[in-house]
Amino acid sequence: MGRLIEPLQYPFMQSGLLAAVLVGVTCAVLGVYVVLRSMAFIGDALAHTILPGLVTAYLLGLNLLLGAVVAGVATAFGIGWLSRRETLREDTAIGITFTGMFALGILLMSTANSFRDFTHMLFGNILGITPADLALISGLALLVLVVLFVFHKELELTSFDPTHARVMGLRADRVRYGLLILLSLTVVAGIQAVGVVLISALLITPAAAASLLTRSLPRMMFVSAAIAVFSGVAGLYASYYFNVASGAAIVLSCTACFVVASVVAAIRRRLATTGSSEADHTPASIEDGTPVR
């Protein structure tokens, strides 16, 4: 018990934990959409492409958030524009944009006098979080979660049936751009915690683990958030006691949760196929004789 409480006396651990929880929950809830809409690659790409925005803002002494959001939104539209005629597949468009932007970010970094300032952007520095950072993270987390709550109905519908959305005049592509903007904001919030390189792990891994465990969207979001909170706290403690990089420790905790979730899901499947008494898992096709497509 003492070992759990001991680190909490340090202010840097307190704000680090708070940041890890805020960022973790935001990424985990948004991540459920990222995973269900097969946007894992674009999420990762977006995290990388905001690097030049961050670096430019830093070099010019501008607001980092502004730089990141501009770069994120520009990327979102750039990818949409490159793949609009289907002459380029979307994943190819993402690959081109993402590597180009990331390289631009590194190039800009190398023009600065000190390269070291930027390692925080790449790998995060959750234990060096200032009160101003914490305020920014809280604001972004609140904004993203509120928007997700308010537009849940539209996000959900355009995720599983964009055609029906279009018939009633709801443009699925606009909703998608909105989601990409939310992703940019979330990535900005998460950079302090784990850095641009690992942020997509927070978006994808807890949500993917949750998707193995439940078939209800609200429950999936809840489980995903719980995994993220647990991983954030576990990762920070590991970082404190074993003196390892905090961002990497948080991400590896998520990975461990995913492995556990996979094992649980596999055991459940095994139980469901051997014990056929479980009505929930009986394919409905048996009941009325039509094959499931």
Added chain:
Amino acid sequence: MKSPLFPYGGRRHTHAVGGAPALVAKAVSAGYPDATVLALRDVTLSVPVGARVALVGPNGSGKSTLLKAVAGLLPLRSGDISIYGNPVGACHHRVAYLPQRGEVDWRFPINVRKLVSTGRYVHLGWLGRLRREDREVVGEVMSRLGLEELAERQIGQLSGGQRQRALLARTLAQEGDLLLLDEPLNAVDAATRAEISDVLSDLRSRGKTLVVATHDLASLASEFDGALYLREGRAVVPEPGAFTGLPVGEAAWAG
């Protein structure tokens, strides 16, 4: 029906123009993006309020394309469509569309009740939440299509026939006045077929207008008031002896 505060598509729901037919398509041509050949050429159709009209023709004849154009899913290359006297898009709430094979991601973690509820969304718009009357409508259509038992199932656990019933339930939940049904009886088992047929005749008795793409020539005379025959994207004169009923094509326009 009250118009939502923030309707999708940005336009307030428009009232029907008095005396206007439910659907008028004038010399409509439409095609899929990137396709060089038009899927629909110069098709004219007029459907009076309360009529049931069949679109008949082999696969690829343009039945689905016509329905998609009316539903606003395909831009017109030429021609003009009006729905209750309004342009496409001005009355989304009146037009309910049942796609041939819903482009639904069946693995998505929602249950059947939620899927059916999305039929109400057009009445809610941005920021709108399901009200009690919406839930009542959803409950009613689900019981009419025998889906109550399946209400809490994740949609991927449904069989083909059950999926079709769930999609039809959603179409009905919208309580639209003009229903566009793309082969509602295709690839379903006999029991579902009978159930869906019952629902369709019930709709007729409630004064709804139906435009239905179908293969089933045998039931045309008993289930429809008129038919438009299509082949290779064009309206064609039916073979002698085929059901015609109420004139709905060019003839309706000329007369």
